Amino acid sequence: MATADEKYELITRRLQEVLGADTIKAILAEGRHPKAYWGTAPTGRPHLGYFVPLTKIVDFLRAGVEVKILFADVHAFLDNLKAPLELVEHRTKYYQHVLMAVFKSLGIPTSKLIFVQGSAYQLSKEYNLDHYKLCVTVTEHDAKKAGAEVVKQVENPLLSGLLYPGLQALDEQYLDIDFQFGGIDQRKIFTFAELYLPKLGYKKRAHLMNAMVPGLAGGKMSSSDPNSKIDFLDGPDVVRKKIKAAFCEEGNVTENGVLSFVEAVLIPISELRLDRLKGDEILEPGLGDQTPFVTEDAPGGSVFTVERDDKFGGNTHYSSFADLKKDFEEKELHPGDLKKAVINAINKLLAPIQQIFKDSEEWRNVEQLGYPVEVKPVKKKKEKVYHPPPPGKGKNAKQSTSDAADVPIVAKESISTPNDVPATVVAAT
Numbered sequence: 001m002a003t004a005d006e007k008y009e010l011i012t013r014r015l016q017e018v019l020g021a022d023t024i025k026a027i028l029a030e031g032r033h034p035k036a037y038w039g040t041a042p043t044g045r046p047h048l049g050y051f052v053p054l055t056k057i058v059d060f061l062r063a064g065v066e067v068k069i070l071f072a073d074v075h076a077f078l079d080n081l082k083a084p085l086e087l088v089e090h091r092t093k094y095y096q097h098v099l100m101a102v103f104k105s106l107g108i109p110t111s112k113l114i115f116v117q118g119s120a121y122q123l124s125k126e127y128n129l130d131h132y133k134l135c136v137t138v139t140e141h142d143a144k145k146a147g148a149e150v151v152k153q154v155e156n157p158l159l160s161g162l163l164y165p166g167l168q169a170l171d172e173q174y175l176d177i178d179f180q181f182g183g184i185d186q187r188k189i190f191t192f193a194e195l196y197l198p199k200l201g202y203k204k205r206a207h208l209m210n211a212m213v214p215g216l217a218g219g220k221m222s223s224s225d226p227n228s229k230i231d232f233l234d235g236p237d238v239v240r241k242k243i244k245a246a247f248c249e250e251g252n253v254t255e256n257g258v259l260s261f262v263e264a265v266l267i268p269i270s271e272l273r274l275d276r277l278k279g280d281e282i283l284e285p286g287l288g289d290q291t292p293f294v295t296e297d298a299p300g301g302s303v304f305t306v307e308r309d310d311k312f313g314g315n316t317h318y319s320s321f322a323d324l325k326k327d328f329e330e331k332e333l334h335p336g337d338l339k340k341a342v343i344n345a346i347n348k349l350l351a352p353i354q355q356i357f358k359d360s361e362e363w364r365n366v367e368q369l370g371y372p373v374e375v376k377p378v379k380k381k382k383e384k385v386y387h388p389p390p391p392g393k394g395k396n397a398k399q400s401t402s403d404a405a406d407v408p409i410v411a412k413e414s415i416s417t418p419n420d421v422p423a424t425v426v427a428a429t
């Protein structure tokens with residue numbers, strides 16, 4: 001049986017930052033099981049960056065943590081209408097299908113997880129009364145600052161965006177947890193909760209943060225930016241196109257979304273699969289091809305293989321990300337070869353998830369309802385209406401002048417008749 005220190009190491013490994021470590025250590029030292037939650041607001045389509053927190057949950061389960069998964073539907077609506085009210089319910093169900101498929105494909109036991117929908121308790125009298133108490137305690141400055149990295153920033157922000165951090169803070173109390181887990185982009189909301197929950201008489205919780213996966217073109221991988229991410233339902237051709245277009249400058253290891261994806265997603269999942277082969281007690285069989293991202297000729301302990309033709313040096317096997325990063329920085333590993341390996345690994349990872357989608361009529365229907373195809377109105381071409389020019393103007397005027405030149409000139413002559421009566425004789429000239 002793991003010691004308290006070993007459990008703490010499992011809980012906190014691969015994280016970028018931990019706030020309130022003493023809280024977790026004290027619970028473990030008492031022999032109790034810590035309680036935690038990870039939440040997601042069902043807005044845009046979830047992307048492969050979600051593998052980072054979902055894979056980390058395995059470590060929590062190994063350490064005996066009670067884990068709750070929150071589908072924050074009310075938050076989604078409040079975040080500057082990222083999810084319109086009429087779509088929130090469908091998108092929540094879509095997220096539920098995605099996460100269940102990911103857990104099953106990885107072999108993470110869903111029976112050990114507790115799934116909660118935010119609106120099940122966030123609309124209660126008690127929760128809203130506490131929220132009103134926060135509203136008369138929190139300053140506009142603090143609320144705006146807390147949500148700066150998470151709430152969508154617009155030129156004229158809505159009041160709803162200022163409510164978001166308070167709700168997330170209260171979730172810790174109403175979900176009855178010891179620590180909240182999220183991305184480093186949540187840090188300001190976490191410190192906000194640490195400051196304001198005690199003012200309502202509630203205890204301060206610990207907060208654990210994973211690093212954010214950079215987008216394919218740099219910056220944050222975001223559900224609202226299709227060019228920065230790969231969706232769980234992107235087919236092999238789409239994955240290949242996006243990875244080939246991704247920024248991956250030779251030798252650049254500081255701003256490289258492809259390299260960061262290998263570190264944050266592919267190698268941890270490869271290690272997860274190696275753990276299963278060693279007889280991990282938590283993991284279930286999983287779906288699809290569960291072999292690590294290595295070739296058959298890889299030596300034991302390898303977690304990632306880059307396949308190359310023999311004329312370019314043959315396959316290269318890596319037992320750690322540090323070795324792969326070193327080769328890339330020293331230009332021993334070409335971006336094209338790395339991208340090819342990443343494309344193959346991603347498509348292998350997504351195959352069982354997409355098979356579940358194909359087999360589930362309910363999931364397919366929810367996807368269409370939650371993310372309806374936008375039909376752009378067709379602009380009607382203006383019909384040209386001919387307006388003839390006024391008499392004597394435009395082309396007609398020139399034509400009239402030309403025609404007039406061909407008409408015989410008529411001359412009039414006056415002659416005297418025998419009776420001296422003027423007469424007009426028409427003569428052609």
